[in-house]
Amino acid sequence: MVGLGMIFRETYLPVFENALRSPRISLEGEPYQVEWMGAVSRTGKSHAEMESRFKVPCFAGNDGLDRLLALKPDVLCVATPDDAHFAPIMQGLDAGCHILVEKPSLLSLEQTDQILERSIEAQKLVRVVYHKLADPDHKRLRTLVADGVLNHVNSGYCTLLEPKSIGMSTFAAWIEGRNPATYVAVHYFKLIDFTFGGATVNPAMRLKKVEATGQKGQVSRDPATWDSVQSRLTYAYPDGSEAVFDIHTSWVHPDNFPGYVDQEVQFRFHNGVWNASQRKRGIELVVEGRTPTELKTNINNHYNATTLDPWGSKRARGYGLEVIERFFDETAHVLWDGDQGSSPQRLETIRGLAYADLGADRSVIAMVEATEAILAASAAGQRGGVVEVNGPQGGLVLKFPGTSQSRVLYAKTV
């Protein structure tokens, strides 16, 4: 485990706790054991707790990851800050690990090409955690689209606003120069791309244009650090008609908001509408003196809730854990569901499951790279940038409407 921060505590830790209680079952029904072998973090501030609760060695410092990899784990899970995924993934591949990385997988297509090349040489998986794809509401949306009940998406609006405590405290160590779109809009970039962009529907829409703007000044005085971002994705259908999606994100929402985050998605189709107010999932909880700060009024019981089963057991469950557990099941399939000689075929089968495959994440990485470039230009005083995707000048080209200026961010096809 690389990184022992917020997402580690919310999702990986309960997965490891559950794994201590019972073996998991591989995709072909064979029991296998997930054993947490060790961790590395930047400062080591949570090491004493992890070492005493789980008896795992934890490392920090420049050689921390070398020391962890010397233990020869089969898999490496990477949950470091958004701009610190590339180096541990590459080091993990070099050490022979299958990789699970938090979203946003990588910040540029150039980095992605390098990692993909190395993963193919090393015959290892690189999978990305997109837990919102496993949210039961989003799965139901995708089912209705795949079954042809909802036809031809035309537009959409998604929002996810994180509390100020995230921007100003949890992420204080790495907020400078960062933006909340790379951090959370990426969930909706993936949801849109995976649901409508070709994996599910035919004829597929293709990403055509990315735009972004935002506001600054609360989380940092650094002009390159953003409080909130509004992104727009334009896709084109084969007949040239467009579908447009607006995605609003921030990390400066009031801490006393009744839900943990303020989130909502809306999609409009030729023949229907999907409106999911995910800030209120049907529950209102009020506890004197505890809601809505320590406990939330509108709670999401589908993510990682710990529940007491009627038969007496108590454990955490939800889509936040499910995608990580699924990664272990997929890796166990590659490693052990058959002989060594047929492992490459099993690897290809898992790579074909596009929802988490790094190779299938290229459009989303393009959206992230485009957003970062537009925001960087805007912070430097050049506002209104638009990134054209797979146009005549290259795969990703940053343009400034009304001027002849343009910059190729990525020359090859996205």
Ligand SMILES: NC(=O)c1ccc[n+]([C@@H]2O[C@H](COP(=O)([O-])OP(=O)(O)OC[C@H]3O[C@@H](n4cnc5c(N)ncnc54)[C@H](OP(=O)(O)O)[C@@H]3O)[C@@H](O)[C@H]2O)c1
């Ligand atoms: N799937 C989701 O919905 C979701 C939700 C939240 C976050 N995430 C993603 O998960 C990643 C981590 O986010 P977080 O919320 O956990 O952040 P966080 O709370 O700030 O934790 C970051 C962790 O990474 C460690 N770290 C920082 N630089 C490192 C380095 N160079 N080498 C090794 N460890 C390093 C930090 O060490 P110290 O403990 O010593 O500071 C800390 O343990 C981000 O990419 C984020 O976007 C995903």
